[in-house]
Amino acid sequence: MDFSIWPNYTVDFYRFKLLALDVKRLLRAHERTNSATSWLPQYLLLFHFPITTSLEEHAAVFPSASSSSKVVLVVGGTGGVGQLIVASLLNQSIKVRLILRDLMRASALFGKQDDEKLQIWKADTRNPVELDPSMFQGVTHAICCLGTTAFPSRRWGGDNTPERVDWEGVRNLVCALPRSLKRIVLVSSIGVTKSSELPWSIINLFGVLKYKKMGEDFVCKSGLPFTIIRAGRLTDGPYTSYDLNTLLQATAGERRAVLIGQGDKLVGEASRLVIAEACLQALDIDLTEGQIYEITSIPGEGPGSDKEKWEELFKAAHTK
Template structure:
């Protein structure tokens, strides 16, 4: 027979992962639902990978999936951007989608990754004027050479590991080392000239001592993410922090072509943005990646922290004006 403690644990875990959003309990400023990411899954499912026997550059499934989706929104190729965006955690589920979207929008990307070959597998061989790959680990301050940041205008950090012990913890890849030490090392090395730093964190970080979040925080993941947030807030750098709910769609780290080509938020393309760490729910990685890219240019997001979930509905796709409306409506006055 299960003990009372075991029963409480299971109930708390179930609450964290499956509790539906209760919008009636949200303040008016947080009750904003606008369409997001008008995905067409059929077009993604019909994609074909580039043959390795052709003379063209090798193109990855991740890039293909995002490019096909965004090609439905752009009638012509977007103009070349003056940005140089440094992406940390580029080989993770959210990071892959961020990089693919940057490439498709003609925004130059620079990646700091532990395994450059893995990045080449994910994103294919790209011209240096589109994609640059540097080897480094934020857990090691000596890896953060100033040359990595030369010319960088914006930073998106979406590093992370599992909340509980797993194979991903091998090699000292724990929440403390990744979410706290890694974030602090990175932030300390960033130049003051940056126009924006976007950090992907998590809902519940301000409530890690309260049930049910204390269950999720048994190994400290929420506490360490909050410490990383605080370091960025106190750095003096222009920042935006995105706190997603439970991540869905993917992960895209299995190198499973069928999974990558079916990258879709399904019917959950609308978005809920709030503040004050009140949202409980889940969010598509596609939504989180788009929120990160949009926050780079929307002025009102500077110095703000947003929780984000995705729900059923149509979306603003990559429309900046509609995203700005979402962020403005959520911002606590």
């Protein structure tokens, strides 16, 4: 075996933690199969090391963008922003992969879809051992819309707290994503850098801004191509429990004009539809790579789904 063709990736503490959990699971499988090597390919997949003997085989394991179709992983796809993202992707005939805790919720929301267009995996990002490498095979882009309420509520049931969702869930997801990923877009919140200042300190009483910032920092240091969208206070919807046609017909009311800034200076509200479209646009606009944006929306005509207009808005934010 030619070890020289293996990618030279930095493996951090959390990847080792995931490795230990994965090896434990695989060793149990090994005991059942009594095969000395059956677990080895999965073991190496955690590091995203291809088992190859030639450069040609290496290229087959990590196909280029031109040789593979677009597959967008959406995590948090049944939430207020996530479901709008999924609906738009399906409407564009882009392949979507969802990781969800509740499969029935996705079925009720998106209805029956072609398995080639929509693939749904049951897993909990709070539990890294559930994030099997097979879930991520072929994924080219990812959008993470994980989130919970800032203050204790029924949504905190089942340990669904900001620490578990916005920090541990994001961290575990990022560790599991393939190193070949072209872009991850993370939805965060304005005010994450000002959690000790009023009024943000009130919002952060239970740590939501702190844990969102920790998730942001982990994404930034992951080595993956990223874009972070810090949303203003979300308005419009959420459109939970509506069918796909209803989602596609949703509008942002009068708040269609978009404001984009950097440096955590913007304040205000943001339409869920605007944030969903911003995430979709950021996947393919090169200049958004490695950038963090704050986005709000105000009354007026906006860019809609016009890529050129969105690119101009993102570019203008760099010069403010």
